[in-house]
């Protein structure tokens with residue numbers, strides 16, 4: 001049996017502005033019912049990619065396919081209004097002169113009046129705004145307007161939905177609920193979703209697959225767990241969380257550090273490497289008569305450290321240490337409350353299976 005076509009496929013998309021490649025050879029496949037998050041820092045080319053798929057920006061090269069059918073390359077182009085792609089942008093304005101109901105039903109081309117009304121009521125119920133059905137946009141708060149815009153985008157059951165930071169105007173309390181509800185509706189409709197965000201947490205929460213983008217390129221792509229636990233480089237670690245870095249040189253496929261040796265398989269002798277690890281993977285031990293814990297295979301050797309500062313962050317405490325060996329600062333996080341006094345001597349070890357060794 002032949003493989004089903006991706007609902008959305010982009011191949012080798014490129015776009016330059018003023019001679020600078022803003023989107024540089026980007027390829028992606030999204031299956032029906034799948035959510036892919038294009039995640040990256042501001043200015044990396046996420047929105048430009050989305051705009052090309054929507055058809056409001058023209059690529060310099062590359063092609064876009066929906067269910068296997070070409071909708072755009074450099075000679076052929078289906079106009080935006082005929083692509084049947086749903087759009088939800090942060091600043092997507094409602095029509096001020098139309099009621100909430102009419103805004104939501106705007107995109108519903110076919111069906112009876114009663115059928116459309118039923119769909120509008122269903123969606124407003126799900127974004128918790130049914131009580132405003134006969135109101136007008138100016139009577140709603142910014143967050144409420146955004147939820148109406150969401151209902152409007154979902155109403156025609158688009159085959160593909162492009163979303164650019166769609167939840168960023170909502171306050172935290174509302175955001176999680178609306179995000180989950182939106183995801184449920186999109187999955188029910190088997191819509192392929194490409195969601196742009198610069199927030200790793202949002203991507204981890206929403207995505208089946210994350211495409212990490214930097215300087216116009218996709219640098220890593222995969223399930224959130226894989227992207228988080230097997231980052232391609234130091235910047236990929238640092239994009240998801242705070243990161244500590246140790247520097248070392250490799251000799252005999254090992255990098256020697258004050259925390260003991262780290263495996264560096266395949267790295268030539270004399271290569272400078274960065275050993276990168278997240279604060280939650282630092283283990284803290286109390287000083288016992290001038291000694292730390294004994295070395296182990298899983299945690300290596302303990303290094304002596306002095307507490308510089310400790311802060312309670314809500315779910316965890318963040319402790320900053322000045323390292324005895326060179327005066328550098330390392331950060332550790334500990335669940336719940338752990339607030340040692342500045343100046344306290346402690347010993348740190350690093351979980352070997354949670355470290356990443358990259359050429360510096």
Ligand SMILES: Nc1ncnc2c1ncn2[C@@H]1O[C@H](COP(=O)(O)OP(=O)(O)OP(=O)(O)O)[C@@H](O)[C@H]1O
Pocket residue numbers: 017018022040041042043044045046047048049198
């Ligand atoms: N029409 C244009 N003319 C010139 N430069 C542009 C144009 N559109 C985008 N750019 C530039 O392309 C780069 C990528 O912009 P884009 O909006 O795609 O980034 P982004 O990753 O979505 O960022 P953000 O998260 O801040 O929206 C930016 O440096 C931007 O200034």
